[in-house]
Each structure stands twice: as structure tokens, then as C-alpha cells.
Amino acid sequence: MAGVVRDWRAELVESYPDLFRSGDPPRVQGWPAVGDGWRDLMQRACVRIRAAVQADGGTFKFTQIKEKFGSARLYWDGKLPPEGAAQVEDAIDLAEARSACTCEVCGHEGRLYGPGWLLTRCDAHNEGRQREPIRPGMENIFFETRIVGGQREVRCRRYVRETDSFVDVDLSTLEIEED
Numbered sequence: 001m002a003g004v005v006r007d008w009r010a011e012l013v014e015s016y017p018d019l020f021r022s023g024d025p026p027r028v029q030g031w032p033a034v035g036d037g038w039r040d041l042m043q044r045a046c047v048r049i050r051a052a053v054q055a056d057g058g059t060f061k062f063t064q065i066k067e068k069f070g071s072a073r074l075y076w077d078g079k080l081p082p083e084g085a086a087q088v089e090d091a092i093d094l095a096e097a098r099s100a101c102t103c104e105v106c107g108h109e110g111r112l113y114g115p116g117w118l119l120t121r122c123d124a125h126n127e128g129r130q131r132e133p134i135r136p137g138m139e140n141i142f143f144e145t146r147i148v149g150g151q152r153e154v155r156c157r158r159y160v161r162e163t164d165s166f167v168d169v170d171l172s173t174l175e176i177e178e179d
Contacts, residue, residue, distance in 0.1 A: 007025070007026075008036070008039045009025065009026065009031060009032045010025040010026075012032060012039075012042060012043065012046060013025055013028055013030075013031065013032075015046070016046045016050060018050065018053070018060075019046055019049060019050060019053075019060060019061065019062055020061065020062055021061055021062075029061075029062070029063055029064070030061065030062025030063055030064060030065055030076075031065065032065040033064075033065060033066045033067070034065060034066065034067050034072055034099075034104060035067070035104035035105055036104075036105065036106070036107070037102060037103045037104045037105045037106045037107035037108070037110075038072055038099055038102060038104055038107070039107065040107055041072070041095045041098040041099055041102060042065070042072075042095065044091075044094070044095065044098075044164065045074065045091050045092065045094070045095035048087075048090075048091035048094070049088050049091045049092075051087075052080075052084050052087035052088050052091060053078075053080065053084060053088065055084065055087075056080060056081045056083055056084030056087070057080075057081065057084070058078060058079050058080035058081060058084055058085075059078040059079050059080070060076055060078040060080060060088060061076060061077060061078055062074065062075070062076050063075045063076055063077050067099075067104060069118050070100065070112045070113070070114075070118035070119050070120045071096055071097075071099040071100040071120060072095055072096050072099035073096065074092045074095055074096065076088070076092075093142070093144075093166070094159075094164060094165070094166070097140065097142055097159035097166070098159065098161065098164060099120060100112065100120060100140065100159070101120070101140055101159065101161050102120060102161075103120060103121050103122035103124075103125055104119065104120055104121065105121060105122070105125040106122060106124070106125060108122040108124075109122060109161065110122045110125075111131055111132075111134075112131065112132045112134070113126045113127070113129035113130065113131055113132065114129060114130065114131075114132045115129070115130065115132075118132065135175075137174065137175065138174070139158075140158050140159040140160070140161070141156065141157070141158055141169065141174070142156070142157050142158075142159060142166070143155070143156055144156075144157070154171065155168070156168070156169040156170075156171050156174065157169060
């Protein structure tokens with residue numbers, strides 16, 4: 001059928017049947033309920049997650065993909081060996097971090113806009129909203145708390161959009177305000 005435009009979300013679900021439950025788009029569980037600007041980061045996430053699952057075996061299915069507080073949230077269930085689960089979580093962390101600095105409308109570099117409903121937008125798509133203030137030096141900083149060997153461990157990383165990667169940050173170098 002000439003002239004029919006396919007939705008990239010349907011193509012993503014069909015391209016990765018091992019990551020999504022079967023069903024009719026857009027009602028399939030895990031349907032990417034995000035804007036067109038995040039198409040690339042969703043594709044990257046699926047490539048990384050598929051590689052991790054295939055390398056370590058186990059099962060994986062998205063349960064929900066949505067925007068929340070201006071960035072993407074990817075939820076899943078399944079059973080993976082610890083290393084595979086860690087690789088999947090790293091892929092999800094990268095997608096969520098990229099979404100926090102990528103316009104959900106067009107995919108160009110963006111920032112968080114508010115107040116009220118928070119959105120990540122470029123200057124052209126900010127809909128007249130004000131930028132949420134980010135203290136200098138805290139741009140694209142992500143904190144992660146894990147329990148390792150019964151001990152609480154806090155990890156701090158900065159997302160680098162140009163390389164689509166994280167760089168570890170020494171917590172002692174950040175000026176963190178205490179409540």
C-alpha cells in the first residue's frame with residue numbers, strides 16, 4: 001500500500017519480538033509510549049538489551065515504556081543471570097540518561113523544562129516553558145544506590161551525550177547541598 005506511513009513504535013516491536021510480548025500494537029504490553037524524538041535511543045536500548053540477553057541466556061520482556069518527570073522510564077520482567085541483568089540495567093540507564101538531554105519531539109539536544117509537568121525539549125519545542133534550574137556542575141549527573149556485600153554503595157556518573165556513555169564522578173568533587 002503506497003503512501004502508508006508505518007509507526008516506528010510498531011516497527012520496533014516487530015523487529016524485537018524477543019523483547020516485547022505479542023499483541024496488537026499499540027495495546028501490546030511494553031509499547032513505547034514516548035515521543036518520536038526518542039526513537040533512536042529506544043533502538044539503541046533494544047540492540048544493547050538483545051545482545052545482553054542473547055549472550056547470557058534467560059528471559060526478558062518489556063512491561064512498560066513511558067515518559068515520567070521529563071525522561072524515559074523502561075520497565076521489564078524476566079530472569080537473567082546476574083551479569084546479564086547488570087548489562088540490561090546498564091542499557092536501560094543509558095537510554096534513560098540520554099532521554100534526559102534529548103528533545104522528545106525531534107531528537108535534538110534538549111533540556112528539562114517546567115514548571116508543573118516536566119518535559120525534555122530543545123529550545124524550538126519548549127512550548128514557552130521555563131528551564132528548570134540545574135546547578136552548575138550537576139548537568140547530566142546520575143546517582144545510583146546499590147547494596148553490595150550487605151553494604152550500601154552510592155555511585156555517581158555523568159552521562160556524556162556525544163559518546164552515549166557514562167563517566168564515573170568522584171562524589172567528593174561535587175558540591176552537594178544538604179537538606
